[in-house]
Amino acid sequence: MTATDNLWLRKIAEDPGHSQWYIDRFRTMAARGDDLGGEARMIDAMLPRGARVLDAGCGTGRVGGLLAAAGHDVTGVDLDPELIAEARRNHPGPRWEVGDLSELDLPGLGLPERFDVIVCAGNVMTFAAPDSRVEILRRFAAHLSSTGRAVIGFGSGRGYDFDTFLADAATAGLSPELQLSTWDLRPFTPSADFLVAVLAPKA
Template identity: 35%
Template sequence: MEPRTRWSEVSGGPGAATAYQRRFDDLAAAGMDIHGEAAFVAALVAPPVRVLDAGCGTGRVATQLTALGYHCVGVDADADMIAVAEQRDPATTWVRQDLSRLQLRSQAFELAVLAGNVIPLLAPGTLLAAVQRLVAHLQPGGLVVAGFGLDSAHLPQGCPVTPLEDYDRACEVAGLTLVRRHGTWDREPWRPDSGYAVSVHRWAG
């Protein structure tokens, strides 16, 4: 039996994937830039390297990366999210798997990105396993980039905070080294009182 993620508990059930995507469609229609995460990735590695969008949701980040020339694979535990992603973007490879049990045929990604509060929305007790499975799919020198909220204002309602110290500890156990940390995907400076963190870790291999 697959672990029950916090996303499945706070998402609102059937129709959540469509509503989630509609929110970003509305922002884009209003002229908002919804591709900050993809731009962040592009500043770290150049196409056409392989990128894993871990916890891809409806595929917003992976679809943009594919459009930019990256070889991108999107993975999510939510079947409805994956269904929306497949319908919207048949050019990207989509896989339904829980990150804590990740096992893909290809294990040669240069970068794994976790956007949209993936870390705090993991199933309770699976943080270390998820990070270890991500590392297992990296090339030596590969990067793990994760952005997530650190307080209730930056998290979905009902989602508990995952302390940054817990994430850093899991990364350290998995063999990752912190390279840099920002307060937003726009690379604003990180401060200890920041409500959000974007962390870049490297696996030496």
């Protein structure tokens, strides 16, 4: 994968300070008391205590850090080393790894157990190279337990329409259990400009 394939890597190539800008943006939001925990609250409600969670495209650990604080066993993966370094500084409990989601192989890193939930928030799937998206979803399916679920959220108008995403998920072996328009559980409608999809491995 090259920097022109992945939108996040392209942004870094165009502006080497982009990652720090992103870090500073969320520090500012946290400092003024913005609610940054909506995704984590939804995921926590889906799980028993001590569940295994993969925060896929974890960034600075915003979601995974809260889930770890709630008592879950969290691993986070992101391709940006600066964001992973920030996650390790702010949330020292979980395991944070630099990695490309299209090459996800956590058993190869000594993490053989599968996950109860994979959460992929923050429009991560729209930053991925288009030809890597099915493979990312396939890797998610391979890392889920038999009863596990992948929860993926992203907005419209970002070059990845919802129908194409659901078709890609089916190709990757994931079936939709629930479709929402927000992380606070509002139903998905044809006019929705955001999708939160709860996907399960096909039987």
